[in-house]
Amino acid sequence: MFLTKIQPPRSDTRTLQRSRLIDRIHEHLERRLTLVSGPAGYGKTTLLADFANEAAFPVCWLSLDHTDRGVTVFAEHFVAALRRHFPDIGESTL
Structure with missing residues (x-):
């Protein structure tokens, strides 16, 4: 598995920082789902x-593509x- 699938891309200093949108995400962390579309x-x-x-807290990242269609591959x-x-998560099930 490629590490790029499970870690966020590095921030590029040449991109525009959208602080207002990041603040909006922080405002809605207590919700069960936030959709970015x-x-x-x-x-x-x-x-x-x-x-x-x-x-300031752990964020788990998973990039999906067409190769992740199988349930086993997705779960892994x-x-x-x-x-x-x-x-230690999933030790006893995998």
Whole structure:
């Protein structure tokens, strides 16, 4: 598995920092789900990577693509993403 699937991309200093949107994400952390939606190229990944890289708490990251369709592959990648911050998670099930 590639490490790039389970860690946020590094922030690029040449990109525009969208502090207002990051603040909005922080305001809604208590919600069960926050959806970030927009057309391709509008900076969704960059926004969430900036949020994850500056968060004062663990943020688990998983990038999905067409190769993650199988339940087993998805589960393995999901657990690997969690283990970056919680190393013992899933020990007894995998």
